[in-house]
Amino acid sequence: MEVFLSSLSGILAFLGASLSFLAVFFIMRSRNIDPASASLRARDTLSRAREDADEIIREAESRAEEIVNGAQLLRGRAEERFERAMEGFLERESKRLAAAGEKLFGEYGGIAEETRGAYARVIEEVSKSVSEEARRGISELEEFIKNEMVRYERLTDRGLEEWRRTIEAEIEKKKEAGLKRVEESIYRILFFVSKEVLGRAINLEEHQALVVRALDDAKRQGFFD
Amino acid sequence: MEEFISRFLSFIRTIDERDLARAGIGVLKESLYRSFPKEFHEVLRTKFSTRTGDCLRDFFSKPSYLRNPDLIKADLEAVLGAIDAMRILRLEVAIEPSDAFVDRIAGWVLSNLGSDIVLDIARDRTVVGGARIVFLGKYRENTLVDMVKNVFETKRDVVMKELL
Numbered sequence: 276m277e278v279f280l281s282s283l284s285g286i287l288a289f290l291g292a293s294l295s296f297l298a299v300f301f302i303m304r305s306r307n308i309d310p311a312s313a314s315l316r317a318r319d320t321l322s323r324a325r326e327d328a329d330e331i332i333r334e335a336e337s338r339a340e341e342i343v344n345g346a347q348l349l350r351g352r353a354e355e356r357f358e359r360a361m362e363g364f365l366e367r368e369s370k371r372l373a374a375a376g377e378k379l380f381g382e383y384g385g386i387a388e389e390t391r392g393a394y395a396r397v398i399e400e401v402s403k404s405v406s407e408e409a410r411r412g413i414s415e416l417e418e419f420i421k422n423e424m425v426r427y428e429r430l431t432d433r434g435l436e437e438w439r440r441t442i443e444a445e446i447e448k449k450k451e452a453g454l455k456r457v458e459e460s461i462y463r464i465l466f467f468v469s470k471e472v473l474g475r476a477i478n479l480e481e482h483q484a485l486v487v488r489a490l491d492d493a494k495r496q497g498f499f500d
Numbered sequence: 501m502e503e504f505i506s507r508f509l510s511f512i513r514t515i516d517e518r519d520l521a522r523a524g525i526g527v528l529k530e531s532l533y534r535s536f537p538k539e540f541h542e543v544l545r546t547k548f549s550t551r552t553g554d555c556l557r558d559f560f561s562k563p564s565y566l567r568n569p570d571l572i573k574a575d576l577e578a579v580l581g582a583i584d585a586m587r588i589l590r591l592e593v594a595i596e597p598s599d600a601f602v603d604r605i606a607g608w609v610l611s612n613l614g615s616d617i618v619l620d621i622a623r624d625r626t627v628v629g630g631a632r633i634v635f636l637g638k639y640r641e642n643t644l645v646d647m648v649k650n651v652f653e654t655k656r657d658v659v660m661k662e663l664l
Contacts, residue, residue: 489630489642
């Protein structure tokens with residue numbers, strides 16, 4: 276996004292400066308205006324116009340970044356803010372460009388009346404051209420940010436889904452382990468109770484018979500061989 | 501002589517009785533050279549169990565032994581050798597071994613394994629029933645607790661199904 280915005284500001288500034296400079300230079304040459312001082316003032320004015328344009332773009336950048344960040348929390352709100360920011364930006368930019376044009380016009384207030392009309396038309400054309408270029412750039416920027424927002428949302432959704440799956444698997448694992456532990460406990464208790472009950476239930480005679488049986492079994496299984 | 505030794509050993513049921521017989525034979529050998537046969541018979545009466553004492557008395561009452569302490573001594577040493585060679589059968593059982601219980605088990609051993617085996621019986625409540633058997637370095641668990649454990653292991657699913 277930063278690359279895109281930088282390019283956009285570069286295009287705007289370059290376009291504005293080139294057109295204005297060429298137009299003014301052409302008029303001055305045809306009307307015998309002192310080229311040295313006029314050129315200096317024109318350069319100065321154009322430089323300020325360019326700075327203004329840069330400032331506008333930087334503000335737009337900053338605003339757009341805020342919108343993208345805000346989109347993570349509230350998409351609807353972010354979109355609304357984005358729209359407002361864009362409208363504000365376009366309005367401000369138009370105003371600033373118009374002001375830049377007027378400034379230029381003011382600088383050449385001393386130019387002969389007959390040249391003023393031609394000059395004003397040129398300036399109007401320059402302003403119009405710069406405004407259109409800026410508008411086009413802003414539309415592209417808007418499109419770009421919208422696409423970014425959609426992409427980010429998709430990524431977020433995917434991340435949430437993945438996180439949900441992991442949590443579910445973890446819960447399932449813990450549940451199984453818990454059940455297994457309970458089962459083991461029951462099993463151990465049952466085993467303990469069984470042998471205790473059995474041990475107490477057998478009388479002396481049966482105990483002796485069991486020992487003899489154990490010896491018989493051992494002999495039959497070849498234990499004493 | 502072999503028959504006598506076998507018979508004598510059959511009266512020795514446990515390792516305690518074996519130790520008693522071994523010690524008695526030692527004293528008996530010493531008595532041979534002190535006012536024989538009077539002291540000899542006194543030792544037989546006091547240092548042996550009724551059965552082992554009677555067995556020795558019967559055997560050494562033969563005329564050939566009457567004036568021949570050296571011969572008695574040689575045969576006593578043969579008996580001692582046989583006692584020392586007795587094999588031990590260790591049984592761990594759930595109950596305190598009473599005399600009747602030892603007699604019954606010793607009877608089984610004599611009938612099934614021979615007279616050269618002496619019992620080492622110990623009580624272990626965890627056996628629950630039956631016996632844990634140790635013989636010549638071998639071990640077998642023919643106990644009730646083992647049987648229960650086997651049932652629990654092989655029929656675990658059935659047991660758990662009944663329970664839950």
